[in-house]
Amino acid sequence: MLLDTETLFSNAYKTDHEFKEALLAVSKFQVNRGEVTTWASRLRFLTPAIGADSTGSRAADTMADAKGGHESDLAESEPSSSTSEEGSSKEYCICSERSYKSFDETSRQLQLTKSSELPDCVHYVAVSYCWSSTPFSRPKDVGREIQEYSINTEHGARSNKASSSILDHAILFASRRGSEFIWIDQECIEQDNPIDQRDGIQAMDLVYQHAEESVGLLNIYVEKQEHLDALNLMFEGEGIEPHELESLAEVLEFICSDAWFTRAWILQESTSAGSEMTLLIRCAPQLYRTTYFSNGSDHYFEVSLFQLHVVLSSWLPTTIESMAEDVGEELYNRISRVMDRWFSMVPPESFSEYDPDKRLACNAAEALCFLGKRQNSIVADRLAILANLCNYEVRLDSNELDRLGYNFSICAFVLSILNGDMSLLNGHVEMMQGQRGKVGFLESDNVCTLTRRPGYTWCPPASANLDGMVYLDRDKDHLRTSVISLTETGLLVQGWLWVVDHKIGVSVVIEQLCVQRGQSIVEQSMAGHIDRTLAVEVFVSLLCYLHRRAYHGLVNLIWTYLRRRMLPEDIERDPQVALYSKASLKDVYDVNTEALIWPNPMPKRPGFTKHTDPFQSLDFSFPGNYFALWLIQTVLSKRTISVGHLAHSNASLGDYVAFFEDQSLGLFFSPCTNHGNELVHTQYRWFPMSWKVDKTNVSMSDEEPVLQCHGLQCGAWIAEESWSERVIIS
Numbered sequence: 208m209l210l211d212t213e214t215l216f217s218n219a220y221k222t223d224h225e226f227k228e229a230l231l232a233v234s235k236f237q238v239n240r241g242e243v244t245t246w247a248s249r250l251r252f253l254t255p256a257i258g259a260d261s262t263g264s265r266a267a268d269t270m271a272d273a274k275g276g277h278e279s280d281l282a283e284s285e286p287s288s289s290t291s292e293e294g295s296s297k298e299y300c301i302c303s304e305r306s307y308k309s310f311d312e313t314s315r316q317l318q319l320t321k322s323s324e325l326p327d328c329v330h331y332v333a334v335s336y337c338w339s340s341t342p343f344s345r346p347k348d349v350g351r352e353i354q355e356y357s358i359n360t361e362h363g364a365r366s367n368k369a370s371s372s373i374l375d376h377a378i379l380f381a382s383r384r385g386s387e388f389i390w391i392d393q394e395c396i397e398q399d400n401p402i403d404q405r406d407g408i409q410a411m412d413l414v415y416q417h418a419e420e421s422v423g424l425l426n427i428y429v430e431k432q433e434h435l436d437a438l439n440l441m442f443e444g445e446g447i448e449p450h451e452l453e454s455l456a457e458v459l460e461f462i463c464s465d466a467w468f469t470r471a472w473i474l475q476e477s478t479s480a481g482s483e484m485t486l487l488i489r490c491a492p493q494l495y496r497t498t499y500f501s502n503g504s505d506h507y508f509e510v511s512l513f514q515l516h517v518v519l520s521s522w523l524p525t526t527i528e529s530m531a532e533d534v535g536e537e538l539y540n541r542i543s544r545v546m547d548r549w550f551s552m553v554p555p556e557s558f559s560e561y562d563p564d565k566r567l568a569c570n571a572a573e574a575l576c577f578l579g580k581r582q583n584s585i586v587a588d589r590l591a592i593l594a595n596l597c598n599y600e601v602r603l604d605s606n607e608l609d610r611l612g613y614n615f616s617i618c619a620f621v622l623s624i625l626n627g628d629m630s631l632l633n634g635h636v637e638m639m640q641g642q643r644g645k646v647g648f649l650e651s652d653n654v655c656t657l658t659r660r661p662g663y664t665w666c667p668p669a670s671a672n673l674d675g676m677v678y679l680d681r682d683k684d685h686l687r688t689s690v691i692s693l694t695e696t697g698l699l700v701q702g703w704l705w706v707v708d709h710k711i712g713v714s715v716v717i718e719q720l721c722v723q724r725g726q727s728i729v730e731q732s733m734a735g736h737i738d739r740t741l742a743v744e745v746f747v748s749l750l751c752y753l754h755r756r757a758y759h760g761l762v763n764l765i766w767t768y769l770r771r772r773m774l775p776e777d778i779e780r781d782p783q784v785a786l787y788s789k790a791s792l793k794d795v796y797d798v799n800t801e802a803l804i805w806p807n808p809m810p811k812r813p814g815f816t817k818h819t820d821p822f823q824s825l826d827f828s829f830p831g832n833y834f835a836l837w838l839i840q841t842v843l844s845k846r847t848i849s850v851g852h853l854a855h856s857n858a859s860l861g862d863y864v865a866f867f868e869d870q871s872l873g874l875f876f877s878p879c880t881n882h883g884n885e886l887v888h889t890q891y892r893w894f895p896m897s898w899k900v901d902k903t904n905v906s907m908s909d910e911e912p913v914l915q916c917h918g919l920q921c922g923a924w925i926a927e928e929s930w931s932e933r934v935i936i937s
Contacts, residue, residue: 253374319394696905707874708851712846720741720745747796764864803819876897
């Protein structure tokens with residue numbers, strides 16, 4: 208399989224028909240996720256061998272030698288029994304019913320459990336490391352033989368497949384955690400069993416997701432005290448001097464250069480493990496360790512990948528900005544390059560919040576963006592890595608597709624579409640970049656309508672390729688379209704068909720503002736200089752005007768979308784806030800005089816200005832308020848808004864419940880979306896997930912309308928499940 212992400216879709220196949228046929232052919236090689244989840248619940252583990260002799264002088268000398276000849280580590284970490292207080296307090300698991308030894312760092316004998324021995328056990332350490340890197344050892348260990356392990360399996364004893372130094376450090380980490388089980392792919396997947404390998408590849412994310420702890424073994428070796436001291440200052444959030452900042456830049460460059468951050472498999476391992484991933488970094492034994500690094504040993508220290516991401520996202524940029532005049536341009540730029548490199552390696556969504564119970568996942572555009580910076584030896588495996596990163600239910604038989612000669616781009620695109628992931632069509636950017644809407648090859652609606660699209664009308668433009676994709680910003684929470692099937696006719700989806708056939712004139716709102724605020728202020732706002740006070744006045748006047756005109760559906764949509772959401776803890780604590788959270792426009796404003804009659808009772812929070820209006824979170828400097836910004840600019844500049852109703856509903860004023868970015872009249876289709884395994888029916892959205900469509904003359908036997916697509920649209924609407932219908936996007 209070729210990694211053809213630089214190839215334009217128009218160059219991959221000679222004709223549009225061939226491209227369409229390839230999409231259909233690839234879609235037939237589906238593998239359901241359920242077929243491999245059983246594999247992930249029946250893992251094999253490395254555990255200490257029963258009856259292993261852990262007192263042999265050669266074994267003890269070898270382990271001490273592998274750790275630099277110091278025996279302090281062995282004295283520090285007493286073997287933890289499975290009947291210890293910590294072990295007895297863990298949730299019920301079948302492993303608690305059986306007797307297993309704790310790891311003895313001096314023993315070279317291990318046991319490999321059977322796949323049926325510990326079903327659903329999660330009390331293990333999953334090990335993440337770079338297969339193709341140099342052995343996990345210090346420079347002075349190179350060329351010196353390290354004793355192998357003897358591993359007892361159901362088929363007899365064998366030597367270890369993962370390097371002994373990798374196992375040494377994994378065992379040391381597990382023993383200090385009181386863990387009795389280690390999962391490591393080279394040892395726990397039968398490397399000569401194609402079926403075990405296939406299932407393991409498709410379920411690798413579940414291994415790291417379910418693990419009680421995960422450890423990433425980096426290859427770098429920290430030798431300087433100033434490097435460790437600088438890291439400590441960063442993690443403790445302390446002040447730092449310019450010379451210390453230079454040491455921090457050096458050690459962060461060192462960390463970012465590690466091969467661990469270059470591998471595709473490790474990307475999905477770290478993403479799936481989320482906040483449970485710990486990095487193990489080797490260091491010189493004589494270095495002084497502060498309390499923050501006390502969990503390590505004489506020969507390594509530990510860093511939470513989540514915490515590392517947090518300090519690089521918050522403390523470091525704030526610090527260098529405050530010290531910009533003191534550190535000089537060269538060091539300032541050096542630190543900036545470190546941060547840029549870090550965020551080019553680690554998906555921001557992976558660490559957007561600390562929630563150990565949340566399964567982290569990317570969308571296809573984000574995953575491919577970061578996979579483009581990673582390598583793996585077998586291109587076909589990238590399909591499984593992509594599916595694992597995105598937590599897809601539908602998988603593709605990558606081995607068979609590889610055998611038939613299909614390349615990566617077409618397979619990756621089909622894989623995303625079958626899972627309802629439309630991010631490869633959106634062309635969105637990450638929200639912190641301060642950009643919005645459709646970018647790249649989807650620059651405007653006019654371009655969408657004129658661009659040739661191979662295969663189907665909803666496909667990417669012929670001039671696009673996977674390397675040109677940009678990823679969907681993180682505030683979407685990975686909502687996915689509910690795709691039913693891909694057929695010869697098109698994509699069968701469920702959703703809502705809208706008729707935009709009405710324009711509402713709002714000149715009276717603008718004229719009123721001109722009288723109250725002055726013509727010049729309104730004109731400045733039309734040019735893009737929108738202040739919060741004016742925005743609130745526009746929204747209140749617009750809402751009251753629409754209410755007086757009986758556009759109650761639109762009022763409900765705007766009011767629900769723009770007003771501040773109340774936090775659950777505030778609702779539970781304050782009865783007034785609880786009532787206010789359910790208040791309608793009429794409860795808060797006099798719709799005739801537009802006067803505020805119920806001030807916002809929300810308590811003032813640190814960092815927020817207390818406002819009496821209900822739009823407390825409205826801030827146009829924050830790029831998430833796309834709908835609010837679009838609405839106010841449309842009202843101010845065009846003085847009309849085009850609105851829609853469901854295709855089969857009456858065109859009464861109250862039935863208009865939808866806006867779309869394209870203000871022309873016509874048909875629009877908004878698909879239902881999946882959030883996890885739940886179908887999301889009520890929508891308040893403003894990003895490209897709707898299609899502008901035309902009805903075709905094609906008739907299907909099951910009477911599903913066939914629609915031709917003219918590009919993706921931003922939109923906001925309210926719809927319920929009972930109103931949805933099935934259509935085919937041709």
